[in-house]
Amino acid sequence: MGxxxxxxxxxxxxxxxxxxxxxxxxxxILGFSASILFGIRFFVQWLASEKKKESVMPISxxxxxxxxxxxxxxxxxxxxxxKLSSEQAVPLLIMPCGGLLPYIRNLMIIHQxxxxxxxxxxxxxxx
Numbered sequence: 001m002g003x004x005x006x007x008x009x010x011x012x013x014x015x016x017x018x019x020x021x022x023x024x025x026x027x028x029i030l031g032f033s034a035s036i037l038f039g040i041r042f043f044v045q046w047l048a049s050e051k052k053k054e055s056v057m058p059i060s061x062x063x064x065x066x067x068x069x070x071x072x073x074x075x076x077x078x079x080x081x082x083k084l085s086s087e088q089a090v091p092l093l094i095m096p097c098g099g100l101l102p103y104i105r106n107l108m109i110i111h112q113x114x115x116x117x118x119x120x121x122x123x124x125x126x127x
Contacts, residue, residue, distance in 0.1 A: 031075040034096075037068035059110055065103040069096035 041064040048058040073096045080089035 027075065027078055030071060030078075034068050034072040034075055037064055037071065041065055041068070057106075059107070062103050062107050062110075065099065066107075069099050069103065072096040 041061050044064060045057060045061050048061075049055050073093065076084075076089055076092045076096070079092075080086070084092075
């Protein structure tokens with residue numbers, strides 16, 4: 001089991017499910033949405049790999065990762081304001097904040113590669 005999946009499960013355990021007596025809690029829905037997105041990205045990668053018959057990492061994997069991280073950050077910051085101590089909130093923020101850097105960097109690398117592939121070849125200077 002990958003570390004991302006373990007951290008995702010740990011995050012999901014912090015989310016609370018609203019009961020009928022408590023009413024609708026949009027913050028809990030937001031927290032679960034982040035967990036669901038983290039899980040979906042693995043299925044996206046698996047389906048893309050099955051389609052190409054080789055291990056691939058589609059661009060959508062990185063975009064879904066960024067979206068899930070941002071949602072998780074917003075959710076944990078909300079929990080920090082209403083019920084978590086710093087000792088509880090900071091570890092929950094490390095994973096999504098730390099994950100943003102490689103997710104964004106991978107998209108930058110992909111963009112650079114596409115830009116280079118579409119640019120005309122450099123012509124040598126004439127003497």
